[in-house]
Amino acid sequence: MSSGSDSCSSFRSSLKRNIEELFEEVASKKRAGVMFQGQQSAAALLETLRNGLNNTSYIAPDKAALRKAAHSLAELCKQDEFIDEVVAEGAIEVVVPLLNAGGVAARDQQLDEGLGTSGASMQEELDKELCFILGLLAVKPEYQTRIAQSGALTGLVRLLKEHKLTTITKPQPGSGGVARRAADAITNLAHENVEIKNMVREQDGIPPLVGLLEAMDVKVQRAACGALRTLAFKNEQNKNVIVDQGALPTLIQLLRSEDSGVHYEAVGVIGNLVHSSQHVKLRVLEEGALQPVINLLNSDCPDSQRESALLLGQFATADLDTKAKIVQRGAVPALVRMLGMPDVSLKEMAAFALGRLAQNMDNQAGIVQLGGLPPLLELLESKHYNLQHNAAFALYGLAENEDNIPDLIREGALQRLEDCKEKLQVQASKDCVQKTINRLEQKLRPDNTANLAAARRALQSMVFLLRSNTKTVQQRAAMSLAKLAPDEQLKAIFIDKRGIDVLLDMLMDPNISHRPHREAAAALLQLTKKLDAHLPVDQLPQQPGRAERSVYLGDEYVNNPTLADITFNVEGRKFYAHRIALLASSEAFRAMFSGGYREKDADSVDIPNISWNVFEAMMHFVYTGQLDVTPDIAFELLQASDQYLLEGLKRLCENAIAQSLTVDSVMSTFEYSEQFSAPQLGRRCLLFVLEMYDEVSKLYENTKDRPFYFDCLRRMVPCLKDSLYCGSGPIWDNTAPGAAAAAMPLSSGGALPQAGTLQQAGALPQAGALPQAGAGVQTGAGVQPPAEQLRNPWVAGVRPTGR
Numbered sequence: 072m073s074s075g076s077d078s079c080s081s082f083r084s085s086l087k088r089n090i091e092e093l094f095e096e097v098a099s100k101k102r103a104g105v106m107f108q109g110q111q112s113a114a115a116l117l118e119t120l121r122n123g124l125n126n127t128s129y130i131a132p133d134k135a136a137l138r139k140a141a142h143s144l145a146e147l148c149k150q151d152e153f154i155d156e157v158v159a160e161g162a163i164e165v166v167v168p169l170l171n172a173g174g175v176a177a178r179d180q181q182l183d184e185g186l187g188t189s190g191a192s193m194q195e196e197l198d199k200e201l202c203f204i205l206g207l208l209a210v211k212p213e214y215q216t217r218i219a220q221s222g223a224l225t226g227l228v229r230l231l232k233e234h235k236l237t238t239i240t241k242p243q244p245g246s247g248g249v250a251r252r253a254a255d256a257i258t259n260l261a262h263e264n265v266e267i268k269n270m271v272r273e274q275d276g277i278p279p280l281v282g283l284l285e286a287m288d289v290k291v292q293r294a295a296c297g298a299l300r301t302l303a304f305k306n307e308q309n310k311n312v313i314v315d316q317g318a319l320p321t322l323i324q325l326l327r328s329e330d331s332g333v334h335y336e337a338v339g340v341i342g343n344l345v346h347s348s349q350h351v352k353l354r355v356l357e358e359g360a361l362q363p364v365i366n367l368l369n370s371d372c373p374d375s376q377r378e379s380a381l382l383l384g385q386f387a388t389a390d391l392d393t394k395a396k397i398v399q400r401g402a403v404p405a406l407v408r409m410l411g412m413p414d415v416s417l418k419e420m421a422a423f424a425l426g427r428l429a430q431n432m433d434n435q436a437g438i439v440q441l442g443g444l445p446p447l448l449e450l451l452e453s454k455h456y457n458l459q460h461n462a463a464f465a466l467y468g469l470a471e472n473e474d475n476i477p478d479l480i481r482e483g484a485l486q487r488l489e490d491c492k493e494k495l496q497v498q499a500s501k502d503c504v505q506k507t508i509n510r511l512e513q514k515l516r517p518d519n520t521a522n523l524a525a526a527r528r529a530l531q532s533m534v535f536l537l538r539s540n541t542k543t544v545q546q547r548a549a550m551s552l553a554k555l556a557p558d559e560q561l562k563a564i565f566i567d568k569r570g571i572d573v574l575l576d577m578l579m580d581p582n583i584s585h586r587p588h589r590e591a592a593a594a595l596l597q598l599t600k601k602l603d604a605h606l607p608v609d610q611l612p613q614q615p616g617r618a619e620r621s622v623y624l625g626d627e628y629v630n631n632p633t634l635a636d637i638t639f640n641v642e643g644r645k646f647y648a649h650r651i652a653l654l655a656s657s658e659a660f661r662a663m664f665s666g667g668y669r670e671k672d673a674d675s676v677d678i679p680n681i682s683w684n685v686f687e688a689m690m691h692f693v694y695t696g697q698l699d700v701t702p703d704i705a706f707e708l709l710q711a712s713d714q715y716l717l718e719g720l721k722r723l724c725e726n727a728i729a730q731s732l733t734v735d736s737v738m739s740t741f742e743y744s745e746q747f748s749a750p751q752l753g754r755r756c757l758l759f760v761l762e763m764y765d766e767v768s769k770l771y772e773n774t775k776d777r778p779f780y781f782d783c784l785r786r787m788v789p790c791l792k793d794s795l796y797c798g799s800g801p802i803w804d805n806t807a808p809g810a811a812a813a814a815m816p817l818s819s820g821g822a823l824p825q826a827g828t829l830q831q832a833g834a835l836p837q838a839g840a841l842p843q844a845g846a847g848v849q850t851g852a853g854v855q856p857p858a859e860q861l862r863n864p865w866v867a868g869v870r871p872t873g874r
Contacts (some may be wrong), residue, residue, distance in 0.1 A: 173198050248290075254295050361400065387424065403428070411446050438465075646686060689720065700726075702727065738779075745786065757787035
């Protein structure tokens with residue numbers, strides 16, 4: 072017996088050397104440019120097999136020769152580049168008949184003393200190699216049908232049936248390897264081939280595969296599961312046969328297998344069985360599959376984890392009760408851990424399962440409390456569109472529960488949803504994110520009275536976050552409230568309770584990064600527009616027209632000598648005026664002509680260093696209460712209106728200048744507004760910065776320029792605060808520059824001079840106080856303030872060096 076074993080061993084070693092020499096010869100020929108050596112080898116091997124078809128002997132040495140040739144051919148077929156050549160040489164027409172020629176009689180042969188093995192065992196080895204060859208050829212879809220139609224399934228199914236289960240305590244000798252190869256061949260043949268799937272069922276191939284599930288050999292179990300998995304995929308008839316053959320109990324037990332390959336294939340079979348088949352899904356759950364599948368989430372096998380997560384997502388659609396059971400039985404912590412794993416497919420399936428589970432209100436709260444929210448938000452920024460979509464779908468579910476709103480806000484969910492919405496790769500994902508944002512808005516603005524209490528609780532929880540000791544949480548809450556809070560609540564939250572201070576502090580903080588700074592600007596922009604849209608009636612902008620308390624002589628009396636009782640000398644020209652119109656227009660003129668100044672009795676007054684056009688425009692406003700402020704004189708006119716306390720004219724100038732703001736001019740214009748007490752213009756400068764944040768911020772992105780930028784923002788903010796907290800009117804003055812403006816109440820900001828001339832006391836401009844005519848000009852970049860009046864050297868075209 073020993074000699075027989077040695078002889079067999081020597082024979083196998085020799086065969087191994089021959090195969091190695093064969094492939095080395097093939098490789099060397101390929102390197103030398105001879106491309107047909109593989110084909111020649113295939114032809115020789117097939118010739119040996121073809122001769123075996125004509126030999127009816129079952130003597131072991133004959134089978135040994137056939138087995139060697141089949142093994143060599145299988146090794147050749149492992150190289151994809153040779154498969155076409157092997158098929159062209161007639162491999163299918165040789166291998167299939169040879170497989171079908173083997174019968175039960177071959178397994179009854181007596182022991183051959185020379186080889187130490189039986190004809191039956193050698194036949195098994197030959198059948199195993201033949202099955203292996205067919206499986207390798209079937210990898211190419213174009214050969215699947217050809218193999219099946221040549222009758223291969225007959226021999227493969229026969230081999231499956233011949234494997235008899237005789238023990239469950241140890242691997243049984245014999246046909247396990249043959250059955251495994253036959254099952255693998257069926258798997259490859261039926262892969263994505265509906266016709267062959269049906270042929271396997273029609274030739275009664277499913278029952279023996281179900282029987283192989285109970286084989287002791289784990290390799291056989293894996294092979295049987297793999298074949299059933301393929302046959303069940305998108306084939307309802309095969310699913311029903313598999314279930315009817317009693318496969319479910321064994322498959323569920325295989326989920327607990329110690330072999331990772333077995334439970335991976337088993338969970339895959341169950342997944343394909345329940346896919347789009349509600350009745351099978353319910354049957355699987357009735358058989359007790361739920362807990363074993365959940366347990367696989369903690370498996371050491373990533374493939375099993377992925378498949379179990381997918382299957383749980385499918386189970387979650389069975390009914391509401393199953394959704395709850397999945398969570399109660401411990402699936403969520405494992406799924407959340409999977410979201411943080413490096414394997415993309417694991418993340419994808421975990422997010423898919425959580426999305427399905429998040430269709431239950433209690434589950435939604437549980438997922439958030441178990442830490443599912445941060446990793447789902449992270450996945451939105453993934454480069455993989457499936458990950459993005461599954462995460463978006465899960466977040467949509469979590470947003471349904473108002474108890475989750477504080478957590479969503481605390482994690483910055485709204486800002487991240489808004490930020491990624493346009494970056495997502497698939498339109499369906501973008502739509503899902505937008506629906507999530509809409510759902511958050513609806514939670515705070517319910518369409519029906521039934522949800523008012525829940526909306527009130529959600530709003531209160533968000534407002535409460537403004538008290539957080541964590542600045543980031545405060546900021547996220549303020550930005551979210553600016554977008555989500557009901558419009559009628561904005562004043563109470565942001566003005567009365569000073570919630571807007573959080574956003575303004577963000578805007579002025581040079582230490583925060585660009586992204587939250589930009590988000591704060593967007594929130595402030597949105598908030599100010601909403602506040603304006605809900606002003607009380609008594610704070611709405613005044614309509615164009617004259618104020619009833621003012622005296623207007625009319626346009627026809629402007630520079631009209633008729634009844635004129637005072638003249639002004641402007642640039643060497645006389646301008647005729649009427650004291651009564653001047654007295655009614657402002658405190659400055661009232662002091663000039665009714666106080667103890669020499670101008671009171673004078674027939675004429677000199678106006679130095681102010682252009683005729685500017686003075687004429689100012690007088691037009693004094694006489695009519697209206698003026699179309701043109702860009703070329705807007706800045707000079709603003710300065711004149713400040714000097715003469717013409718508040719109505721100042722408002723018109725501020726509005727006209729604000730209408731022409733540009734990215735390049737906004738900061739210098741703001742400094743001009745400070746110089747001439749024009750807070751409304753300062754406020755409009757800040758609003759312009761908010762509206763054009765990206766462009767303005769980019770202009771000052773240089774490290775040297777940033778301090779100047781933030782210094783201006785800090786000085787702008789009080790202008791907006793005063794307007795908000797005083798409730799003096801609209802934040803956005805969108806009145807057209809040419810609209811009429813009534814004379815405003817007289818300013819009481821400072822005491823009027825008591826002695827000397829008005830010019831000496833400062834009520835009238837001193838020499839050099841006003842720019843020369845044309846100092847304020849309109850350029851292609853908008854209205855630019857007079858350069859010589861500003862501290863900011865940007866307007867003069869010179870970069871600041873000391874900022």
